[in-house]
Amino acid sequence: RKEVEQDPGPFNVPEGATVAFNCTYSNSASQSFFWYRQDCRKEPKLLMSVYSSGNEDGRFTAQLNRASQYISLLIRDSKLSDSATYLCAVTFYYKLSFGAGTTVTVRA
Amino acid sequence: DAEITQSPRHKITETGRQVTLACHQTWNHNNMFWYRQDLGHGLRLIHYSYGVQDTNKGEVSDGYSVSRSNTEDLPLTLESAASSQTSVYFCASSADWQREGRSTGELFFGEGSRLTVL
Numbered sequence: 740r741k742e743v744e745q746d747p748g749p750f751n752v753p754e755g756a757t758v759a760f761n762c763t764y765s766n767s768a769s770q771s772f773f774w775y776r777q778d779c780r781k782e783p784k785l786l787m788s789v790y791s792s793g794n795e796d797g798r799f800t801a802q803l804n805r806a807s808q809y810i811s812l813l814i815r816d817s818k819l820s821d822s823a824t825y826l827c828a829v830t831f832y833y834k835l836s837f838g839a840g841t842t843v844t845v846r847a
Numbered sequence: 848d849a850e851i852t853q854s855p856r857h858k859i860t861e862t863g864r865q866v867t868l869a870c871h872q873t874w875n876h877n878n879m880f881w882y883r884q885d886l887g888h889g890l891r892l893i894h895y896s897y898g899v900q901d902t903n904k905g906e907v908s909d910g911y912s913v914s915r916s917n918t919e920d921l922p923l924t925l926e927s928a929a930s931s932q933t934s935v936y937f938c939a940s941s942a943d944w945q946r947e948g949r950s951t952g953e954l955f956f957g958e959g960s961r962l963t964v965l
Contacts, residue, residue, distance in 0.1 A: 743889075782937060782956035783890070826889065834905070835880075835954060839889030 742766060743829050745838035752817050752845055759813040760841045762827030772803055772810045775826040777840065783826055786812075817845045849874040853938050853957035861965055866925040868960045870938030878941045879921040880954065881905075881913065883934040890937065896921055928964045936960045 745762045752758045764772075772789035787794065789801040789810045800813040810829075814821055824840040851872040860866050872879065877898045882890040882905075892905030894913040902913050910932060912924045925932055939954040 745889075747887075780884075780935065780959070782958055783954075784956070785953045834892060834895070836892070837882075837890040839887060 741838075742836045743827060743838040745827055745841045747839060747841060749842040749844055752843070754817055754819060754845055754847055756817050756845075757813065757815050758817060758843055759811060760825070760843075761809045761811045762838050762841075763807075763809045764827075764829045764836075765808070766829070766831050767805075767808060769808075769829045769831050771830040772801075773828040773830075773835075774799075774801060774810075774812050775828055775837070777824045777826055783837075786825070814843070817843075819845050819847060821845050851938060851940055851955050851957045853936075853960045855960060856958065857961045859963045859965065860928050862928060862930060864928050866928050866962065866964075868923045868925075868936055868938075868962070870921045870923065870957060871919055872938075872940045872955070872957075873919065874940055874942075874955060875918060876940035876955070877918065877943055879915070880939045880941075881911070881921065881923045882937045882939065883907065883932075884937060884959075885934050893923065893936075894921075925962075928962075930964050932962065933964045934962060936962060 774786040775783040776786045777783040787796045789803045793802045798815045802811045822845045824842045826840045827838045854869045880895040881893040891907045896902050896915040937959050938957040941954050
């Protein structure tokens with residue numbers, strides 16, 4: 740079983756829509772959780788951390804469910820510029836493990 | 848500005864040849880990582896280093912080696928390139944983790960090196 744699994748999508752949504760997707764992790768002792776964004780096979784960049792209480796950054800909301808071992812990302816009022824692959828990442832001690840990514844395409 | 852650079856950005860080689868991918872960072876980060884990215888697999892950790900003279904194997908380390916002789920560089924060597932090593936390789940660095948393994952999670956990635964083994 741992979742350490743981190745994501746629905747690959749693609750999620751194809753119109754501008755202004757809300758899109759949400761999850762990521763599951765296998766190690767219950769995982770310590771920290773993050774979402775990265777990757778554009779067109781360029782280098783990934785940190786989008787946001789995910790905290791137990793849930794957190795928002797503008798139109799982006801991240802949630803963590805430790806009991807069910809998943810994290811989620813919700814994007815409100817989607818913009819064309821949100822089209823990208825979103826990678827979830829999980830740390831166990833000093834290693835960061837990534838999911839394969841969820842592709843989101845926002846259409847005009 | 849501090850940065851992390853990889854070279855070459857694109858390389859085509861033949862099976863059996865030794866290949867070295869360079870990674871140089873000017874962040875003065877202790878932690879450096881090599882990942883490969885393939886369709887359907889995402890980013891998989893090859894090797895990592897937490898400081899000079901420290902190297903560790905990741906989940907897909909067979910056929911790869913690294914050395915860390917200074918803070919700035921972590922070259923990745925493919926001892927005898929195989930077609931299965933055709934991939935995009937990303938180097939990354941990070942500041943020291945906080946206590947107990949909790950971290951900011953922010954890795955700074957290079958732009959990637961696309962390697963084709965024929």
